[in-house]
Amino acid sequence: MTTQIQTLIKQLTKRGEPMADNSVSVQPLSHWHQNATVQSGLLLVAFAFIGFVLIPDPAAWMTLTIAGLAMGMMLFVMTSGFTLVFGLMDVLNFGHGAFISFGAFVGFSVMAMFPELIAAGSFWTHIGLFVLAMMGAAVVVGLLSWAFERLIIRHVYGNHLMQILITTGGMIVAEEMIYVLWGHEERAWLKPDSFQGSFQFGDFVFEKYRLLAVIMGVVLFILLRWVFTHTRLGLLIRAGVENREIVKSLGFNIEKLFILVFIAGSALAGMGGVMWGLYDEVITAHIGQNLMITVFIVAIIGGLGSIEGCFLAALMVGLLTNYVGFIFPKLALVSTLILMVAVLLWRPKGLVPVSKGDS
């Protein structure tokens, strides 16, 4: 009996790796044991379940969950670019926050160009304006980031200390540019009527804009996932995150790929800035700087360079912030830091670690 149990334990804990030339050890549970994305996804579900247990009112839980998911999606959009830039280019861009702020102000200006449509437009008009604002922010911030990479980042590749110093300086300059272009005052950015308020479904109340943020976040995530898994560009980025040198050795122009990813990552930050600006309804030049700590935390929890990790970490941080803010308000600020420490103790390279140059 003991032998049978030992054999069973041995089978269940055996890794599902190919052994010799073309043989393989069979391990039915290996996928669940080894797939970090699946494990982290289950952890996210566990978060929601624990929240459900600790929050006595299901309606409040549902409201907080939607708020958490919405916050998570916005954090994902803002962080995905940062984590990719670090993963592929090994660049610590402390100026990423400036792209968030710029995106918010550009989006604000785009929407301000159509006051009559905001005042009298239908739901779909407002959606169109929202998408237009995000596109405008993406284009302007993308162009800015191209200049930022050419003028600043390219001179400090491979030097983290210089990157931190110079990109922090870049962020200060960018914030001053916002003051010059849009003034020193904070700007109120009210949501269009269609995004205001909430609707009720049974006992549950759903805030419209939060649901919209969740949908936008899911759409962007699916789009990013599709690019990463179905296009040659995505394949190159995934490969480049692991080992840039080999990508070069295969005959690819890694410098072009760097610039492209930097522009795309910054454009995503700009889009995130639009989403966050409308969520908060107030924008300042410091909006991005204030969010950077959370962006760092999400990127580190997710695993630097990992899009799936970034997505799951952003949702975890969003849910945790909302649940803890409701249950233990005094702990709300430190909860994400505690989560980061706990995750790093469990997985030192983050939830979905990216292998770096190891074979």
Next chain:
Amino acid sequence: MTANLQRNVSETDDLLRLTDVHTHIGQYHILHGVSFRVPRNQVTMLLGRNGAGKTTTMRTIMGLWPAHSGQVHLKDRAIETLDTMTIARSGVHYVPENMGIFAGLTVEENVRLATRQNRFNQDRLTWVFGLFPALEKFWHWPAGQLSGGQKQMLAIARAIIEPCEILLVDEPSKGLAPSIIESLIRAFRELKDADTTILMVEQNFRMASTLGDHVAIMDDGCIVHESDMASFVADKDKQASLLGLSMEAHQ
């Protein structure tokens, strides 16, 4: 194979030629005037003790550590000042010492990345599967889950999925079990029979002498001997003085 071993080196032209190549890594001067040639359609073995500069030579050819001075000619074209991307596009395919497998990508994605048009030439793929049957079996597996030998096969498959001018292979037998080394030798023999020009760094002298047509021996960042492999294999004294002494120095 005997015919290959007895091939007269002087009858073939050189595909790759290094002339007085010096390479620095940071403040260290690693290659001190390396000169040797790689004849077309032959397997050239670059031998020497650990730290002799073999990997640095391979990386210098690939442009990963640029030559400080000297010339590297691919056919008649000087490539020592070109970047790695251009060198790779000129037909120099490289299998590094650590194999350079993308662990998070599947076997199929690893190989597809090396194709020019992001799709496979079915005949070529069938030929590669013939060389390395294990890859077909684990085609959709994450490459990080392969064994060491399978990763080496994948690294080589990736380098040969498109036709190349020359294949640079750095220590393919390193850390592999004897049975895997045998299957690698079989695969390289087939590549050799297909007239692939190969420059291989190898510590395993049996593998080197089995596969090689031409040999260059390095020590302390210089080429100390160059000849056809058959004459080097026949000259036991030279083997002892060049490889034996090197081993003693290393020990």
